[in-house]
Amino acid sequence: MSQPDAKRSQSKQGLGPRKAALYLLDQVTGQGKLLPELIGDGALAHLPPEDRARAQRLATQTLRGLARADRMLARFVNRTPPLAVRNVLRLCTVELCGGEAAHGVVNAGVELVARNKRTASMKGLVNAVLRKVAAEGPEGWAKLATPRLPGWLRDPLKDGYGPQVVAAMEAAHFAGAPLDITAKADPEAVAKALGGVVLATGTVRLAEAGQVSSLPGFEAGDWWVQDAAAAIPVQILAPQKGEAVLDLCAAPGGKTMQLAAAGARVTAVDASGGRMKRVRENLDRTGLAATTFVADAFAVTDGGFDAILLDAPCSATGTIRRHPDLPYAKDGSEFGMLIDQQARMIDHALGLLKPGGRLVFCTCSLLPDEGEVQVEEAVSRHAGLTVDAAALERPGLDPNWRTDEGGLRLRPDYWADQGGMDGFYIALMRKPA
Numbered sequence: 527m528s529q530p531d532a533k534r535s536q537s538k539q540g541l542g543p544r545k546a547a548l549y550l551l552d553q554v555t556g557q558g559k560l561l562p563e564l565i566g567d568g569a570l571a572h573l574p575p576e577d578r579a580r581a582q583r584l585a586t587q588t589l590r591g592l593a594r595a596d597r598m599l600a601r602f603v604n605r606t607p608p609l610a611v612r613n614v615l616r617l618c619t620v621e622l623c624g625g626e627a628a629h630g631v632v633n634a635g636v637e638l639v640a641r642n643k644r645t646a647s648m649k650g651l652v653n654a655v656l657r658k659v660a661a662e663g664p665e666g667w668a669k670l671a672t673p674r675l676p677g678w679l680r681d682p683l684k685d686g687y688g689p690q691v692v693a694a695m696e697a698a699h700f701a702g703a704p705l706d707i708t709a710k711a712d713p714e715a716v717a718k719a720l721g722g723v724v725l726a727t728g729t730v731r732l733a734e735a736g737q738v739s740s741l742p743g744f745e746a747g748d749w750w751v752q753d754a755a756a757a758i759p760v761q762i763l764a765p766q767k768g769e770a771v772l773d774l775c776a777a778p779g780g781k782t783m784q785l786a787a788a789g790a791r792v793t794a795v796d797a798s799g800g801r802m803k804r805v806r807e808n809l810d811r812t813g814l815a816a817t818t819f820v821a822d823a824f825a826v827t828d829g830g831f832d833a834i835l836l837d838a839p840c841s842a843t844g845t846i847r848r849h850p851d852l853p854y855a856k857d858g859s860e861f862g863m864l865i866d867q868q869a870r871m872i873d874h875a876l877g878l879l880k881p882g883g884r885l886v887f888c889t890c891s892l893l894p895d896e897g898e899v900q901v902e903e904a905v906s907r908h909a910g911l912t913v914d915a916a917a918l919e920r921p922g923l924d925p926n927w928r929t930d931e932g933g934l935r936l937r938p939d940y941w942a943d944q945g946g947m948d949g950f951y952i953a954l955m956r957k958p959a
C-alpha cells in the first residue's frame with residue numbers, strides 16, 4: 527500500500543486518532559507527562575483537526591474512566607500485561623462501555639496491538655478480553671464503582687475532608703465539566719448569544735461546547751473561557767477603576783482580563799515566556815490593556831500597589847474535572863516545594879503592597895496545606911496582617927464555604943446539580959495601614 531493509501535485506510539478504521547490517543551496515554555501513565563504539555567509540544571500536530579479533537583477526547587475519556595476500566599479488565603485478565611497493551615485495553619474498554627459498536631472497537635484494539643512488534647504476540651489476548659468487555663457493555667460499566675483517586679492524593683484529601691467528601695469529589699471528577707465563560711461586559715447578552723445560563727456568581731455556563739473558537743463572540747473578544755471557581759478570586763479582590771493592581775502569576779491571563787475589564791491599571795507578570803505570549807494574545811483578542819512582563823515573581827521589586835493578586839503555582843488538584851491526566855502524571859513529590867514557594871511568594875507580595883493594600887492569595891488546589899494553612903501561617907508571620915472575611919459576602923458565594931481563618935474553600939462537588947466547579951482556595955488579606 528502506498529503511504530497516502532495507508533493513511534487513508536488508518537483513518538477509515540479510526541486508527542489514526544486511537545493511535546495518537548494511545549501515545550498520549552502511554553506518555554501520561556508511563557512518563558508522567560501532562561496532556562496540555564504533550565499537545566503543546568505537537569503530539570497531535572500530524573492529525574487533521576477532526577482527528578485531533580477525537581484523539582484528545584479519547585485520551586481524556588479514558589483517563590477519566592481509567593480506574594473503572596481497570597476494575598472491569600481485572601475480571602478478564604489474570605496477569606497484568608505490559609503498559610502498552612494495558613492502555614489499548616483501557617482505551618477500548620472505555621469506548622465499548624461508552625456504547626461504541628463492538629466490532630469496530632475490538633478490531634481496532636487488535637490491530638493496534640498487532641502493528642507493534644513488542645505487543646503483536648498479545649493480539650489473541652486482546653481480542654478475547656475485549657469481546658468479554660463488549661458483552662458487559664454500558665450496563666456492566668454502570669454497575670462498577672466510581673473511579674477513585676490514586677492513594678498519593680486520596681490519602682491527604684481524606685485527612686483534610688473525610689472519606690464521604692472525597693467520594694463526592696471523585697464523583698464530580700468522573701462527571702467532567704461544562705464549558706464556563708467570563709463575559710467582558712454583559713453576561714446576560716453572552717448567555718443569550720451562546721445558549722448558556724448565567725450562574726449566581728456571573729459565570730456563563732454552556733452544557734455543550736464544541737469548537738470554542740468558532741462560538742459567537744470569540745473572535746470579537748466578548749468573552750474568555752474560565753471556570754466558575756477561577757473567576758471568583760478577582761471578584762473578591764474587587765478591583766476599582768484606576769487602582770494599580772499587580773497580577774503576580776498571570777498566565778494564561780483569565781484573571782488579568784477580569785482585572786483589566788474592571789478598569790484597574792494592571793501589571794501582569796509570569797515566569798513563563800510561552801505562557802505570557804498567551805496572555806498578550808488574550809488581551810489583544812479582548813481589546814483589554816495590561817502591562818506585561820516575563821519575570822520571576824521574586825525579581826519584581828517595584829512596589830506600592832493598591833492590590834495584588836497572587837494566583838500561586840500549586841498542585842492544581844482542584845482542576846481534575848478538566849484534567850483527568852493529573853492524578854496519573856503526578857505523584858505528590860512536588861507538594862513540599864510548592865508549599866514552600868507559596869509561603870515565600872506571599873511574603874514577597876506583601877512587600878510590594880502599599881500600607882493598607884489588599885492581597886488575594888488563591889490556589890486551584892484541594893489541599894489545605896496550599897490554602898487554609900498558608901493563610902493561617904502568613905497571619906502568624908506578619909504582625910498586623912488581617913484576613914478580610916467580609917470580602918466574601920458576594921452574590922452566589924455560600925456562607926457555608928467560608929473557613930475558620932477567613933478564607934473561602936471551593937470544592938468540585940459544590941453545585942453538583944449544576945455541573946460543579948473547580949476546587950479553589952481564596953482569601954483576601956489586608957496589610958496594616
Ligand SMILES: C[S@@+](CC[C@H](N)C(=O)[O-])C[C@H]1O[C@@H](n2cnc3c(N)ncnc32)[C@H](O)[C@@H]1O
Binds near residue numbers: 774779780822
Ligand atoms: C495558576 S497559574 C496562573 C493562572 C492565571 N492567574 C490565570 O488566571 O490565567 C500559575 C502561574 O504561575 C507561573 N509561575 C510559576 N512560578 C513562577 C514564578 N516564580 N514567578 C512568576 N510566575 C511563576 C506559571 O508560569 C503559571 O503561569
